[in-house]
Amino acid sequence: MKLQATGKAKWFVYQKIVIVFIAFLVPLISMNIWVNYKGMSFMKNAILDSSLAGASFYSKQLDKEMYFIRNLQLQFLGDKDLQKLSFQGGRLERYDEVELIDQVRDRLSTLLSSSDYVVNGGVYVEAIGKTISSETGVTNTSNDEYKRIDSLLKTKPKPSFYRDGDRIFFIETENNAGIWSYIEISRPKLLEALHEIATLYQESEVLLGNREMGKVLSTTEEDQVSTAVLNLIDEQNAHDPDLPEMKKVNGTSYFIIHNNVSALNVSLVMYVNQNEITRPLSQFSTWFYCLFIIAIAVMLLYSYSVNIMIHRPLSKLVKAFHMIETDNLNLVIESRSRDEFHYLFHSFNRMAFRLKRSIEENYEQKIALQHSQLKQLQSQINPHFLYNSFFNIYMMCKVGDADSAAELSQKLGSYYQYITRSGSDEVPFYKEYRHALDYCEIQCIRFSNRIHYEYDEISDATNVIAVPRLIIQPIVENVFEHAFEDGTMHGVIYIGADCQEGRVRIAVEDNGNLLTDEDIVRLQEKLAMHSSQVENTGLINVNNRLQLKYGAGSGLFVSRSSYGGLKVELIIIYQHEGA
Numbered sequence: 001m002k003l004q005a006t007g008k009a010k011w012f013v014y015q016k017i018v019i020v021f022i023a024f025l026v027p028l029i030s031m032n033i034w035v036n037y038k039g040m041s042f043m044k045n046a047i048l049d050s051s052l053a054g055a056s057f058y059s060k061q062l063d064k065e066m067y068f069i070r071n072l073q074l075q076f077l078g079d080k081d082l083q084k085l086s087f088q089g090g091r092l093e094r095y096d097e098v099e100l101i102d103q104v105r106d107r108l109s110t111l112l113s114s115s116d117y118v119v120n121g122g123v124y125v126e127a128i129g130k131t132i133s134s135e136t137g138v139t140n141t142s143n144d145e146y147k148r149i150d151s152l153l154k155t156k157p158k159p160s161f162y163r164d165g166d167r168i169f170f171i172e173t174e175n176n177a178g179i180w181s182y183i184e185i186s187r188p189k190l191l192e193a194l195h196e197i198a199t200l201y202q203e204s205e206v207l208l209g210n211r212e213m214g215k216v217l218s219t220t221e222e223d224q225v226s227t228a229v230l231n232l233i234d235e236q237n238a239h240d241p242d243l244p245e246m247k248k249v250n251g252t253s254y255f256i257i258h259n260n261v262s263a264l265n266v267s268l269v270m271y272v273n274q275n276e277i278t279r280p281l282s283q284f285s286t287w288f289y290c291l292f293i294i295a296i297a298v299m300l301l302y303s304y305s306v307n308i309m310i311h312r313p314l315s316k317l318v319k320a321f322h323m324i325e326t327d328n329l330n331l332v333i334e335s336r337s338r339d340e341f342h343y344l345f346h347s348f349n350r351m352a353f354r355l356k357r358s359i360e361e362n363y364e365q366k367i368a369l370q371h372s373q374l375k376q377l378q379s380q381i382n383p384h385f386l387y388n389s390f391f392n393i394y395m396m397c398k399v400g401d402a403d404s405a406a407e408l409s410q411k412l413g414s415y416y417q418y419i420t421r422s423g424s425d426e427v428p429f430y431k432e433y434r435h436a437l438d439y440c441e442i443q444c445i446r447f448s449n450r451i452h453y454e455y456d457e458i459s460d461a462t463n464v465i466a467v468p469r470l471i472i473q474p475i476v477e478n479v480f481e482h483a484f485e486d487g488t489m490h491g492v493i494y495i496g497a498d499c500q501e502g503r504v505r506i507a508v509e510d511n512g513n514l515l516t517d518e519d520i521v522r523l524q525e526k527l528a529m530h531s532s533q534v535e536n537t538g539l540i541n542v543n544n545r546l547q548l549k550y551g552a553g554s555g556l557f558v559s560r561s562s563y564g565g566l567k568v569e570l571i572i573i574y575q576h577e578g579a
Contacts, residue, residue: 059268069117079107086178131145152169204273208268233256255271329355418438509568510563
């Protein structure tokens with residue numbers, strides 16, 4: 001089965017578990033919030049309906065009481081004794097007049113006792129020029145009560161009731177103003193009724209009034225709030241006079257209930273602070289929010305426990321695998337628990353140990369293979385190269401060129417001494433470079449100077465760099481064997497070297513014209529393939545040795561040379577070995 005890497009995970013297992021948990025919990029919490037909201041709304045509406053019913057009851061009672069008083073006043077104006085006194089007052093005997101006046105006073109007493117809201121009642125009879133009052137008795141005009149009533153009657157248009165300072169009067173006339181009937185309504189009694197309505201809630205206020213008359217009577221002295229409430233009531237009446245509303249006044253939300261008192265042509269208004277309405281629900285809301293906070297805490301604790309029990313062990317295991325990817329096999333994962341992760345950690349430790357042993361055994365095998373490849377290179381010395389070199393020495397001696405024969409003998413001896421020695425597999429870089437130049441010198445002499453070479457001098461910094469033996473000479477040998485084998489051109493080999501930033505680079509180029517682009521491509525493919533899949537030639541051997549020792553990035557890389565032939569670059573990234 002082929003396993004494919006999927007790259008970096010978008011979501012970790014820990015995140016997925018927490019998200020799934022939240023996805024299941026959020027609908028439950030949302031439903032709970034919705035049920036709580038509906039329940040609170042239902043309870044709130046029930047409380048408001050109860051308040052509305054209470055205020056409506058008291059306002060209707062007050063309206064009925066005021067209608068009752070007005071009806072008594074109208075009945076009093078139609079009393080036969082009062083009418084007789086008005087029509088015959090100037091022609092009656094003294095005794096009859098006094099008797100009629102006593103009858104009227106008795107009726108006034110009955111009117112006064114008929115309602116607790118009546119504190120004073122009186123009548124002015126123009127025919128006798130007297131006022132009859134339950135408070136001041138029978139008084140000739142003009143007196144204080146007459147003057148007060150007379151001034152109030154001048155109010156136009158005629159109001160439903162009259163106000164004189166804090167006093168409230170019902171005034172009616174009869175017989176072309178020949179009779180004035182006036183009843184004073186008890187202000188304290190009205191306030192007592194308003195306060196009785198206000199006791200429905202602690203933070204509620206009740207008032208009587210409208211926009212034209214303003215505040216007639218109120219349980220509070222706060223004029224600013226009551227005036228604003230009266231303005232809101234008029235706006236509300238334009239839409240739906242029976243619909244209570246929640247309004248904001250000076251930044252505070254009030255629930256406003258109003259009812260018309262038609263007997264007085266005013267509105268009875270009760271406004272309650274919203275907090276007062278919702279106070280019975282506050283404890284319920286407090287418990288709900290406590291439960292909501294507990295649910296959040298449960299989610300956090302669950303996430304934390306999942307993080308400890310699953311995410312951290314998985315992260316530890318993933319980090320361990322990342323360390324293995326960096327070739328760090330000297331690690332052991334410790335586990336204090338006895339759960340599934342303990343088994344995984346124990347299995348991982350065994351796998352890492354076995355992998356380390358396998359790598360060590362494989363490395364030892366590759367080192368042995370490298371030694372065998374070096375021996376193979378040493379055994380691949382072309383005997384024709386040796387025969388031709390001796391033949392060249394022989395011919396030089398025959399022609400008397402002793403200096404050239406001596407130089408070639410010295411170069412040949414140095415060459416064979418270098419390649420046949422069985423000491424260390426590594427040599428200083430400058431010696432390997434010098435050996436490659438000696439080989440070029442020998443070959444140039446063999447080819448009767450038809451081929452020559454050019455090279456770069458290397459810096460002293462390369463003296464401390466150790467490289468494997470016989471890695472440059474096979475590259476140069478390949479040039480002599482394949483680039484100029486037809487002998488029809490004047491060949492040049494260009495050898496360059498540089499060393500910087502932990503990297504050694506040797507470039508060998510030629511101006512041969514025998515190698516085609518297809519040949520270069522095939523050679524590149526061979527160098528990129530595994531060593532067991534291609535024939536083990538000199539270049540392939542060198543490439544495998546370099547990659548084995550120095551890892552990825554090191555090896556041989558071929559391309560078309562700017563001189564027309566083949567360019568072979570040998571690259572060693574030697575810092576990898578130190579790392």
